[in-house]
Amino acid sequence: MNIRPATRADSADIVILDDIASSGLASHVLEVGVRDGRYDRPLEFGRDGYAFIDGPFSWKNVLIAETEDGIAGMSLSFELTGGPGDQDLSDPVLDPLEALKAKAIGTRLIDSVAVYTRFRGQGIGRALVEAELSRATGPSSIITHDTNTRALSLYQSLGFEEQRRAAYVAFSKNHAAAQWVLLTRPALQSRGAQTSVQ
Template identity: 80%
Template sequence: MHIRPATRADSADIVILDDIASSGLATRVLEAGVREGCYDRPLEFGRDGYAFIDGPFSWKNVLIAETGDGVAGMSLSFELTGGPGDQGLPDPVLEPLETLKSRAIGSRFIDSVAVYTRFRGQGIGRALLRAELDRAAGPSSIITDDANSRALSLYQSFGFEEQGRAPIIAFSDTHTATQWVLLTRPAANAHGAPASAQ
């Protein structure tokens, strides 16, 4: 397995993996393109968005984990500046997420880390997270939900600490979590450990 910068050609995998990372929230938000008649399917809208729209949610901010069998996973991150570009598409279900993100301005926000089901358990998610931390010049932040104990444990093992919670506005009958959880990690020292651990 190796990790490489994404290319525009990875956009279809990126949108599928983003939907996996968000437990279907990405599809919910992308349905706006279908309702407006611009696209037939949400994932088509998302693929074109990642491929052709500049900004935080672009293939240019993605790392791809690849094995001999092809794309296995991805991560997406960008600097939170507090400007309008930090936000995704307008949707009421995203408002609690945007509120939490506003508490992490000045950090590198890891928006998504996802691995295809058949590649899980091989350390790919851990390797992607490490690569994201390596490209962060300062502190890092990430949001997950309170039902994702595996992700929470992984992030905490890398020195992330909980900074706040916000209620989840229901977007799916199958999503059981009730709160979004914001975690942050201070800037790393030269050895990769959080600076507070020196």
């Protein structure tokens, strides 16, 4: 398994994996591009967004995990500055997430971590989070929902600690989550840890 910086050509995989990471929230948000007639499908809008729009949600902020069988997963992170570029598309479903982001300004937010189903159980998610921690120059943050117990366990095993919770606004009938959970951890150098990416 190899972790590398993404390229523009990875944008289709990035948006699919972002949708997996968000349990469909990305598709829900990207519906705006379909409603206004610019695109036929949300993921098409997202692919073009990752490929051609500069800002936090760009291929330039993504790491790709590859195996001999191709792209297996990805992670996306960026510095939370509190500026307008930190925001996703406007949607009431996102308001609680944006409130949590506001409490994590000054951290590097690991916004998305996802692994395709057939590649799970091989340590790829852990390797991606470790790679994100190694490229952070200060503290890191991550947000997930309260029913994502596997992810919460992984993040806590890597030194993340819960800081705050916010209401989870349902966007589909397929979710039992009640809260978003914000976790943070200090910079690697302040914990005396080192991570290497192969």
